[in-house]
Amino acid sequence: MARRPLPRILTDSAPLARMANSSSLARSRELARTAADGASDVFHPLIVIGRGLRRLGAAGRGRWMETPRESRGPMAFFVGACVLVMFLVPYGPLLALIAVMGAGAWAGRERTPVETGPGEAERERLTALYEALVPYFSAEGDTGLLYAHGGDWERAFTEYAFDESGRIERLQLKYPAYFTDGEDQARVRIEQVLYAKAGRGREYHFGWDELTNQLTLTALGALPADIVAQRFVTSPGETVLGFTDPDAVQRTLPVTAGEETRDAPPVVWRTGQRSTEPHLLVLGQPGTGATTLLRSIAVQALQDGDVLIVDGGGTGEYGALAGRRGVLGVESGLAGALAALEWASHETERRLIAANRARQAGRPAPEDTRRPLWIIADRPTALAHVAVAEGREDPQQWLQVPLRHGRAALVTVVVADQFESAELLSDPVRAHTKARVVLGPATAEEVRAVLGAPPHTTPTAHVPPGRGYARLGSAPVLRLQVPATPDPLDDATGQPLREAVLALLPERTVPADDGGAGDETGTAHETVTADGAGAAGPVAGGEPEGAAGSGDAGRPVNIRKSTTPARAEAGAAAEPTRAAEAPEPAGRPTPAGTSSGAGTPDDAAEPVGAGARVRTVKDGASRAVNGSPETVRADG
Ligand SMILES: Nc1ncnc2c1ncn2[C@@H]1O[C@H](COP(=O)(O)OP(=O)(O)OP(=O)(O)O)[C@@H](O)[C@H]1O
Numbered sequence: 001m002a003r004r005p006l007p008r009i010l011t012d013s014a015p016l017a018r019m020a021n022s023s024s025l026a027r028s029r030e031l032a033r034t035a036a037d038g039a040s041d042v043f044h045p046l047i048v049i050g051r052g053l054r055r056l057g058a059a060g061r062g063r064w065m066e067t068p069r070e071s072r073g074p075m076a077f078f079v080g081a082c083v084l085v086m087f088l089v090p091y092g093p094l095l096a097l098i099a100v101m102g103a104g105a106w107a108g109r110e111r112t113p114v115e116t117g118p119g120e121a122e123r124e125r126l127t128a129l130y131e132a133l134v135p136y137f138s139a140e141g142d143t144g145l146l147y148a149h150g151g152d153w154e155r156a157f158t159e160y161a162f163d164e165s166g167r168i169e170r171l172q173l174k175y176p177a178y179f180t181d182g183e184d185q186a187r188v189r190i191e192q193v194l195y196a197k198a199g200r201g202r203e204y205h206f207g208w209d210e211l212t213n214q215l216t217l218t219a220l221g222a223l224p225a226d227i228v229a230q231r232f233v234t235s236p237g238e239t240v241l242g243f244t245d246p247d248a249v250q251r252t253l254p255v256t257a258g259e260e261t262r263d264a265p266p267v268v269w270r271t272g273q274r275s276t277e278p279h280l281l282v283l284g285q286p287g288t289g290a291t292t293l294l295r296s297i298a299v300q301a302l303q304d305g306d307v308l309i310v311d312g313g314g315t316g317e318y319g320a321l322a323g324r325r326g327v328l329g330v331e332s333g334l335a336g337a338l339a340a341l342e343w344a345s346h347e348t349e350r351r352l353i354a355a356n357r358a359r360q361a362g363r364p365a366p367e368d369t370r371r372p373l374w375i376i377a378d379r380p381t382a383l384a385h386v387a388v389a390e391g392r393e394d395p396q397q398w399l400q401v402p403l404r405h406g407r408a409a410l411v412t413v414v415v416a417d418q419f420e421s422a423e424l425l426s427d428p429v430r431a432h433t434k435a436r437v438v439l440g441p442a443t444a445e446e447v448r449a450v451l452g453a454p455p456h457t458t459p460t461a462h463v464p465p466g467r468g469y470a471r472l473g474s475a476p477v478l479r480l481q482v483p484a485t486p487d488p489l490d491d492a493t494g495q496p497l498r499e500a501v502l503a504l505l506p507e508r509t510v511p512a513d514d515g516g517a518g519d520e521t522g523t524a525h526e527t528v529t530a531d532g533a534g535a536a537g538p539v540a541g542g543e544p545e546g547a548a549g550s551g552d553a554g555r556p557v558n559i560r561k562s563t564t565p566a567r568a569e570a571g572a573a574a575e576p577t578r579a580a581e582a583p584e585p586a587g588r589p590t591p592a593g594t595s596s597g598a599g600t601p602d603d604a605a606e607p608v609g610a611g612a613r614v615r616t617v618k619d620g621a622s623r624a625v626n627g628s629p630e631t632v633r634a635d636g
Pocket of ligand 1: 225285286287289290291293313317466467481483484486487
């Protein structure tokens with residue numbers, strides 16, 4: 001059917017245009033506008049009050065509707081009573097009118113609308129992020145594309161938040177179900193993209209929810225680094241490795257940081273017979289705080305255990321522990337380390353045998369097997385290197401028994417080393433250290449290589465000392481900040497920190513040397529050379545001590561008390577003591593048999609855990625001394 005044409009007056013715009021251009025029409029339009037402006041100025045208060053009364057009315061109506069039926073009667077009665085009172089009081093209606101007008105004016109005032117949604121710059125950022133994800137989250141043949149070039153990011157990003165500087169603080173995004181979120185490689189690719197686009201230099205946590213195909217990125221603040229060594233509120237068998245994110249663990253500990261006391265989420269490592277990860281391995285770059293972590297562990301372990309320290313680095317950073325109650329030895333030379341670790345190995349066997357015999361006889365385990373023994377080996381690979389050069393055995397071989405059987409014997413092994421030397425760590429060390437820590441800057445691959453799983457955060461290139469990741473067995477990877485536990489004998493340590501660490505150390509059982517060597521202010525350091533120290537005396541088996549130190553020849557070692565072979569002069573004094581105590585089952589080689597067997601009757605009479613000490617002396621030789629507080633000097 002043909003369309004009927006419109007009347008000419010409606011299709012021909014010429015008369016209308018002529019009218020619009022006429023000056024009288026323009027003037028009258030201007031007049032009308034001025035009048036409207038004036039009227040709105042004059043009536044503005046009334047308009048505001050009217051709008052307010054309308055809003056109040058609507059609110060009142062809503063309230064009335066929400067009120068349950070049974071409450072409406074009392075409410076109406078109450079309102080009626082108020083109205084009655086209003087009429088009864090002098091000037092009541094006038095006051096009520098003023099109050100209603102005031103309320104209306106307040107409710108009707110203009111409010112600036114709250115801006116919602118991202119600003120222009122933020123939209124651009126989200127769009128860029130969305131576009132960067134398209135290649136990873138799209139596939140040919142996907143019809144309901146969530147991610148497509150030029151697509152709608154608002155469909156994919158369900159939540160976002162920015163900080164004051166406009167950087168993404170939180171982002172929740174949906175991804176297609178076919179994305180292989182179970183594969184580490186696929187996840188890492190996405191995390192790298194997000195890390196680059198959300199702003200490098202910060203640490204992000206990635207929460208993958210495979211059930212709902214959602215990924216949540218959260219920018220993490222730095223872990224607080226103000227917690228220093230202190231007595232932590234833990235149960236026996238618990239050691240605080242450091243502190244982590246509040247939502248990563250369920251527990252908090254009260255800690256003192258500066259002036260304030262607060263609750264902090266700790267990374268607690270459980271050792272002992274029920275532990276599933278009874279030994280610890282710490283790896284990191286040099287200077288990232290491994291020694292500090294080991295010192296922190298040693299200080300905590302000394303509360304109810306004995307500690308044997310092998311300082312392969314030989315930098316004397318455990319000098320403050322030497323001669324303290326519970327410190328069996330601080331060994332930094334090869335011969336000393338070998339002797340001390342050999343003893344520790346036999347001691348583990350002795351404990352096992354003694355505990356086993358007691359169990360078979362229906363008795364509780366003997367007292368001298370119940371005190372935890374800690375073997376702390378800092379950079380054992382440095383000594384392994386020296387051992388190879390000297391054609392001697394690797395001290396790590398003596399860690400095998402404590403690592404294998406330490407859990408049952410309450411013997412805990414802690415090993416720290418550097419990434420570069422990690423391949424020199426022995427197989428038992430790698431196999432039996434299920435608690436792991438990585439310190440310092442490390443790539444996700446390095447973290448995964450050590451911890452067995454990548455971190456759920458993006459490692460940053462610059463981290464403060466003591467920062468890293470921890471994983472206990474197959475638990476999730478946690479961020480970690482080790483409490484500052486500096487060497488109190490280091491000149492660079494501030495007085496408050498020095499005092500804090502010294503206050504945690506047990507009392508000295510070996511009197512401090514003359515000349516300030518035992519000066520607990522830690523100001524006097526004596527620099528000796530390893531070869532100088534090594535020249536002192538024979539070690540077990542008549543081997544010149546210098547041989548042990550020759551690997552370090554000429555290297556200055558900044559140690560107050562040089563600490564070398566445990567069994568110098570006294571030979572394997574402590575070891576046979578322990579072995580002699582525990583009758584061996586028939587046919588089994590005794591620890592005494594495997595050691596030099598040079599125990600004296602006196603030594604043999606000394607109970608194992610009761611005061612056997614590897615005593616350190618100024619010239620670098622040391623003796624296994626049982627009980628007596630005699631100080632042995634090479635010159636005397
Ligand atoms: N948790 C920490 N808090 C504060 N400072 C720390 C922390 N850990 C280490 N440091 C500081 O970092 C420096 C290096 O620490 P440490 O000696 O423990 O590292 P390392 O990895 O053992 O290094 P190296 O292998 O060179 O001995 C020291 O000055 C130490 O005080």
